[in-house]
Amino acid sequence: MPRTLPPEILDHIVDNLYDEPIALKACCLVSKSWVERSQRHLFACVELDSIAGSSVESWMNAFPDPSALPARYARSLGVRDPGVAFVNVRAWIRSFRRVEELSVDMLGSVELRGVSLLQFHGLSPTLKSLRFANITTPTPEIIGLICSFPLLEDLSLEIISESDTDGWAAPPTSPKLTGSLRLNGKNRSVVRGLLKLPNGLHFSKIRVLCHVAEVDSRTIMDLVSKCSHTLESIHLKYYTPTSTTLPPLDLSNAVKLKYMRFGWGGADIRWITTTLQTVRPEILQQVTVVLNATPVYIPTEELSWDWHQLDHLLVQLWTAHSVVPRVLYEDTRERFLHLLLPELTRRGFVKGKRQ
Incomplete structure (x- = not known):
């Protein structure tokens, strides 16, 4: 009789604890061989939230060596920390190279104009969902960031400060954008930028929530027209x-x-x-x-x-x-x-x- 269970059975046991963080942390202490499997679930979703006390800086202090970060297990990354605009976190951010969902909320940095998000550019080649909230970043940089993710499907944008796109040239290629689009806040310039994307727009769901003063009805019409052959659901709240x-x-x-x-x-x-x-x-x-x-x-x-x-x-x-x-x-x-x-x-x- 073997004294230990086969590795496949042990992996299956750990996998069934995917939503039990306390149990997963205990598994990390049982055996070194259990650490990797447990971390896959513990770090599948990472939230860096300065308001909740889990800032980018605290993450960097906890894992000083980017090459050894458990970020490789993350499939979802949420950043709600204006500190990313001030601290050079590129090495740590780039370790999240397998995320499929990225959410960036710059709440608390309203007074900052033109906050750069270049550190997220091309972060993960497998990214499918992207959400920006309370963003003051110039529109050309936002569009460039969107185009750095070739498999991107779903897009959510909450813009609080618009910028001019005159003289801006569209990138040579863009994702298909076949999922959902959510627009909130000032969206004139960003919609104009999206309309210029070379591979077109193919959203199946569109949701627009904003004040009429922040809406350009002509660009919204053009947006709907661009997606007319793929659009299945539309939600409008003016x-x-x-x-x-x-x-x-x-x-x-x-x-x-x-x-x-x-x-x-x-x-x-x-x-x-x-x-x-x-x-x-x-x-x-x-x-x-x-x-x-x-x-x-x-x-x-x-x-x-x-x-x-x-x-x-x-x-x-x-x-x-x-x-x-x-x-x-x-x-x-x-x-x-x-x-x-x-x-x-x-x-x-x-x-x-x-x-």
Whole structure:
């Protein structure tokens, strides 16, 4: 009888503890042969968060030799530390060469303009998901960074300071970008940069959440048009003064569009209706309108007419094409909704978000 279990069985035991960090740390103390397998799970997701006390500097102090870092096991890396803008961390950052997900949040560095992210350039050839938040980096550098990851699919951008792209030349090659795109904040220049990418845009999901003052409706239209043959889901949430009128999006060429979601933060209801009128109803499966803090007190005649038009259109899409309408609300003024959306309310399509 063997005194020890076969290595394959021991590996299987450790693998089943992938979400038990305390047990994995104990495994590291059992035997030297267990360390590597345990570290694969312990360091699969690394968060360098200065607010939580796990800064880039503390990581460097814990692992002074970049060549011996457990970063090679990381598949997901999150950096929420403005210190990367000041400290030369290139050697340590480059050790995360196998990550598939990268998130960089420069919260706390708002006063910094033009913070460089060159230390992340081409970090991992296997990267598929990239998220930037609270970024003040110049747009050409952001686009260049995006193009340094050939397998990139999903992209999330929250830009708080825009820069001019005039005179900027697009890189010779770019990733296919076949996954999801999320835009939040100031996006005019970065969208213009994305539209110039040589391999085009092929996003299947687009989500735009921003104030109308930070939106260039023309570039958003161009963005949707570029992805019209691959787009399956679109989520739009504009915060806009009631005096501002946006031109509707033209989704007539979106040949795969199945899901639409509108977050109403004061946006023109008529804009939602006219945008919906451009879709291909035979393909569409679901339309969701989320009413957050609905600024409706006593509906005027004009406002009631706009809501009734939306009500009629959504019911028509349901009865004629089986497109499922959903209206979700989260405020204290739901008593007006049966007046504004009578047919949808009667059919049970208007519900509170917590129901």
